[in-house]
Amino acid sequence: MEVVLEAADLVKEFGSLKVLDGASISLRKGEVKMLVGPNGSGKTTLLKCLNLLLRPDSGSIYLEGVEVTAPGVDAKLVRQRVALVFQESYLFSHMTAFENVLFGPYKVKKLARSEAEKLAVNALEEVGLDRGSWTLYPAQLSGGQRQRVAIARALAMEPSVILYDEPTSSLDPVGAEEVVATIVELARNGVTSLVVTHDVGLLAALDAEVYLMSKGRVVVRGRLEELPALAEKAGDPEAARFARALSLRLEKVRKAVVACRWTSC
Amino acid sequence: MSYVQDLLPYIALIFAGLQYNLVIAVSAFLAGMAVAVASLAISLSSPPAAKLVAAVSRAVRGVPPLVLLAATYWLIFPALGLPSDALLACITAFTLRTWAFQLQILRASAAAVEKGQLEAALSLGLGEREAAFYVVLPQSLRAALPALFNELSSLLKESTLGLALGVLDALARARLVSIAAGYSLVWILAAGLLVYAVSWAALRFSRLLHRRLAVPGSLGARVVELWR
Numbered sequence: 001m002e003v004v005l006e007a008a009d010l011v012k013e014f015g016s017l018k019v020l021d022g023a024s025i026s027l028r029k030g031e032v033k034m035l036v037g038p039n040g041s042g043k044t045t046l047l048k049c050l051n052l053l054l055r056p057d058s059g060s061i062y063l064e065g066v067e068v069t070a071p072g073v074d075a076k077l078v079r080q081r082v083a084l085v086f087q088e089s090y091l092f093s094h095m096t097a098f099e100n101v102l103f104g105p106y107k108v109k110k111l112a113r114s115e116a117e118k119l120a121v122n123a124l125e126e127v128g129l130d131r132g133s134w135t136l137y138p139a140q141l142s143g144g145q146r147q148r149v150a151i152a153r154a155l156a157m158e159p160s161v162i163l164y165d166e167p168t169s170s171l172d173p174v175g176a177e178e179v180v181a182t183i184v185e186l187a188r189n190g191v192t193s194l195v196v197t198h199d200v201g202l203l204a205a206l207d208a209e210v211y212l213m214s215k216g217r218v219v220v221r222g223r224l225e226e227l228p229a230l231a232e233k234a235g236d237p238e239a240a241r242f243a244r245a246l247s248l249r250l251e252k253v254r255k256a257v258v259a260c261r262w263t264s265c
Numbered sequence: 266m267s268y269v270q271d272l273l274p275y276i277a278l279i280f281a282g283l284q285y286n287l288v289i290a291v292s293a294f295l296a297g298m299a300v301a302v303a304s305l306a307i308s309l310s311s312p313p314a315a316k317l318v319a320a321v322s323r324a325v326r327g328v329p330p331l332v333l334l335a336a337t338y339w340l341i342f343p344a345l346g347l348p349s350d351a352l353l354a355c356i357t358a359f360t361l362r363t364w365a366f367q368l369q370i371l372r373a374s375a376a377a378v379e380k381g382q383l384e385a386a387l388s389l390g391l392g393e394r395e396a397a398f399y400v401v402l403p404q405s406l407r408a409a410l411p412a413l414f415n416e417l418s419s420l421l422k423e424s425t426l427g428l429a430l431g432v433l434d435a436l437a438r439a440r441l442v443s444i445a446a447g448y449s450l451v452w453i454l455a456a457g458l459l460v461y462a463v464s465w466a467a468l469r470f471s472r473l474l475h476r477r478l479a480v481p482g483s484l485g486a487r488v489v490e491l492w493r
Contacts, residue, residue, distance in 0.1 A: 053388050080390035090381035094403050094480050104389045107399060139482030150385075157389060 001028040010059035021216030030190040037213030083154035087166040089146040091138040098134040104157045123156040144175025161192040214239035282435035289424040297363035325365035351430040374405035414471030418464045
């Protein structure tokens with residue numbers, strides 16, 4: 001399968017603080033990968049660099065085989081192809097749900113109104129927002145609905161890849177459940193995705209390969225339960241401790257699910 | 266009866282003077298807003314320009330309006346070789362004054378827009394200027410609406426200072442009438458009442474506009490409801 005997004009040895013410094021220190025990832029078409037790591041390990045910065053919202057100091061990013069970190073590449077065009085969904089939905093609060101989703105294809109891609117509307121309708125249907133809510137403003141939507149509109153806003157741009165930055169962590173369990181279902185559904189439909197999350201519900205539901213980040217680098221990758229041993233072997237005990245805590249929680253969730261099936265609770 | 270009829274021309278005279286107050290307030294308000302938006306945009310892209318804008322605005326805000334009027338009429342206009350027109354000088358001075366205040370209002374309301382929304386717009390591939398236009402401007406203008414109308418209402422009141430330069434506005438005419446007919450307090454109160462009526466109408470309109478433009482479900486909309 002063709003590689004959609006590849007980043008090699010990304011470095012990003014803020015003043016004297018080296019937030020990314022040679023981070024590399026690779027995503028194939030239709031693939032879903034997870035990205036985990038302790039707070040401050042550079043996950044959000046990595047996503048922002050992949051979207052070129054931040055420019056990496058060094059290293060290279062390839063989007064569908066083209067180096068987008070090369071000089072002369074229009075960052076705005078790259079951002080149109082690499083969608084970013086934030087922890088908070090950050091919907092435009094003076095626009096309805098529909099206008100928020102329409103905004104990308106209509107105002108950014110400057111498509112004809114009818115064409116843009118078609119994309120917006122498809123995107124909102126894909127995230128399963130009921131039609132009655134399309135004309136509501138962000139302040140009138142629930143957290144889960146808001147985040148699904150944010151995902152629809154990303155989808156309407158028809159991106160090559162969607163990057164999610166802890167999409168469920170600001171939501172209550174009901175909202176998180178809605179968003180997990182949406183992301184899983186999109187992943188099933190072949191939307192290439194990179195998901196930063198600590199939400200074991202989302203980790204369990206997607207059950208994809210996981211990148212483990214620590215101190216600005218991607219230390220190891222593999223199934224979540226293999227990560228502690230791998231990180232230990234890679235000589236990063238801090239990352240290993242983090243991975244162990246996360247996989248323990250994941251195990252508990254899986255056991256709870258099994259227990260629920262047995263007792264039909 | 267005939268006594269009231271004798272007074273009518275005086276009242277009409279004062280009422281006609283309101284046009285000067287309206288012309289000064291409205292044109293200075295609109296020109297000041299245009300320049301404020303422009304200088305805010307320039308400040309955002311150039312830090313030295315931002316410093317200059319901030320310094321000039323601070324100075325203008327610190328000077329009494331009467332001094333600003335005098336300086337415009339007797340200093341700036343002659344220095345620039347402009348005709349000695351009291352009304353024009355008045356509009357210019359008040360434009361400068363309201364620019365300085367509107368700049369502060371717009372700056373504060375733009376800062377109140379969630380930074381994440383701007384980032385979200387940029388991450389979609391929108392240019393910075395477009396993002397400011399489509400995302401920040403509509404929200405900050407909505408938030409600034411009450412403060413901007415307060416500013417318009419202050420301008421309307423301050424415009425009566427035009428009499429110092431010889432503009433025949435409502436208050437200046439009230440003074441002339443009181444010299445001609447006596448009872449000076451009555452005429453000055455009448456002028457005050459007229460200006461108050463216009464200012465009241467403007468604030469009513471602002472409330473209507475604010476209610477119409479409030480984003481449903483937002484905090485702003487709930488505050489508007491409290492005012493009803």
